[in-house]
Amino acid sequence: MRIAIVWNPAKTERDPLETALADVLDGKPAEVRWFETTEEDPGRGAAQAALAGEPDLLVVAGGDGTVRAVAEYLADSAADVELAILPLGTGNLLARNLDVPIEDVPAAFRQALDGEARPVDVGWVELTTDAGRERHGFVVMLGFGLDAQMIVETDEDLKERAGWLAYVESLGRALSGSDVVSFGLTVDDGHPQTVAGHTLLIGNCGALQGGVKLLPEADPGDGELDYLVLSAEGVAQWLGTVKKMVWDDGVKRLIGRGEQDADSESVRRGRASVVAVTLPEPRLLEVDGEELGQAREFTVTVQPAAMRVR
Template identity: 55%
Template sequence: MMAGSRIAIVWNPSKTSREDLERALPASAADAEVSWHETSPDDPGQGAAGEALAAGAAVVVAAGGDGTVRAVAERLAQDDAAELAIVPLGTGNLLARNLGVPINDLRGALTRAFEGPSRALDLGWITTEVDGAATRQAFAVLAGIGIDAHMIVETDDDLKSKVGWLAYVESLGRALRATEVVQMAIALDGATPEQAEGHTLIVGNCGTLQGGIALLPDADPSDGELDLLLLSAEGIGQWLDTLRSFIWDNGIRRLFSRHERAESADTATHARVGRVSVELSEPRVLEVDGDDLGETSSFTVEVQPAAVRVR
C-alpha cells in the first residue's frame, strides 16, 4: 500500500464495532488515510460507499455480511474509481468463501484489504417488480427462487445469531415442504423462451456454499458468465437422482474425466448464460445474496463482466 493511499471502511454496526476493527488494523494502515462510514437499516451500504468515493477512496472495505458486501459492490460497479475489499462478518459470507478471504479473522481480512492484490469480479444484475414497484439490484453470489429462497424465509433469526449458517440446515425440511413446482418460460441470451417446470431456479456468479458444497460446479466469478441451475425433483426417487448428479456426475466422476461443463440430469439442468429472462405461472419469493426481496412473477438477470476489482 503506497503511503497516503485512501482506504474507506464501510462497516455494519450490527456485526462489529469500529473499535474492534481499529484494533485489528495491520501495521500498513499507518501509511494510509483511513475514513470510516457506518451503514444503517435504511442504508445497507450503497450510500456509505458513495460517501467513501466522494472522499476519494481508492479501496472501499465492506465489513459485514453478504448484504453489506452486495450493497457496497453494487455502488462500486457504477463508478470505476475504487477497489472492493471484504471483511466477512455475516452468517453465510459466501463471496468471501468463494474468493478465499479469511473467515473469523479480522486482522487477516483487513491485511488483505490493505496489502493484497486485486482481481476482476463479475456481478449479476436482476431486474424485477415486487409489490408493484420496479427494482434493479446487483448480486455477487446467487439469486433465484425455490429452496434457497424458502430457506431464508423459514430460518429462525434467533437461531441464526447463535449457530450461524447451521440455522439454514434446520430450516431445510420446512423449505422443502414449502417449495412447489411451478411452470415457467425461460429465455437464454435473447433466444425464444422455452417452457420448463421446476421448484428451484438459481442464477449464480459463485458456486460454492457453506461446507464446501459445489452447487454450481462451473461457476467462476471472473469468467464473464453466470451459471444457471434448474431443479425439478419431487419425491425420494427423483431427489436421489439429483444427489447422484451432484455427487457423482459433477463431483467424483468429473475429477477423473475431461468434462469441461457441468452435466445435466433429468431433475437438474445446468447452463451458462450472459442473460436470462424468466416468466413464472405463479408468484414466488425471490432471493438475492441472502436477502428476501418478496414475491415476483418475472425477472431478468444479466451479467456485468469485470464490474469491480476485489482484493
C-alpha cells in the same frame, strides 16, 4: 494510503476492527475513515459517502447483504477504486468464492492491504413487485424456490447462534413449500422454452458453505452467469440430486476425479449473459441471501468486470 471502511455495526463493534487494522499496518502511514451502515441504508449511501473522499482502497466489513449493497453502488457508479472484503456474516459467500480468509479479521485485513485485485462481475435483476419496477445488483446468486423458501423459514435467533447451519434446520419446511411448476425460460437470444422445476438459481458464484458447489463451473470474473433448475420430487430423486451436488460436483472434483458438468433427471444447468423468466404465478425471489419480494416475471443480466476485488 487512504482507506475507507464501510462497516455494519450489527455484525461487530468498531474497536476490534481498529485494533486488527493497526496491528496489520504495523506503523505504516495510512489515513483511515469509517462509514457506518444502518437498517435504512445497508451500504449504498455509506459507499457513496466513502468514495467522495477518493480513497485508494474501499473495505466492506459485514455480511453478504452489506457486501451486495456496496458492490451494487460500485458497479452502478463505475467507481474507480479497488474493493476488499472483511467477511463478518453468516454465509460470506462472495468472500468464500474469492478465497478471502473467513473468521480471521487480521488475515482478511492483510489480504485487503497486500492482495492483488481481480475483476469481478456483478449481476442485475429487473423485476416488478407490489412496490413497482425495481432493479437490484447481486454478486453471488438469486433465484426462487428452495433457496428463497429456506430464507423465509430460517429462524433468525437460531441463525445468530448457529450461523449457516440454521439454513439446514429450515430445509424440511422449505421443501414442503416448494412445488414443481412449469415456467418460461429464455436464454440470451434463444427461443423461449418451457421448463419444469421448483427451484431456479442464477449465480455469479457457485460455492456455498460446507464445500457444496451448486454451480461448479461458475467463475465470478468470466463475464457470464450460470443457472441451475432443480425439479427433484420424492426421496429417490432428492437422494440422486444430493449425490450429484455433494459427491459428483464436490468431493470427486476436489480429488480430481470429477467429470465435466452433465444434466441429470432432476438437475439442469446452463450458462448465459441474459436470462428472462416468466412464471405462471408470483414467486418469492431471494438475492444474495435476502428476501427480495414476489415477482411473476424478471430478467437477469451480467455486468462483466464491474469492480476489482482484492
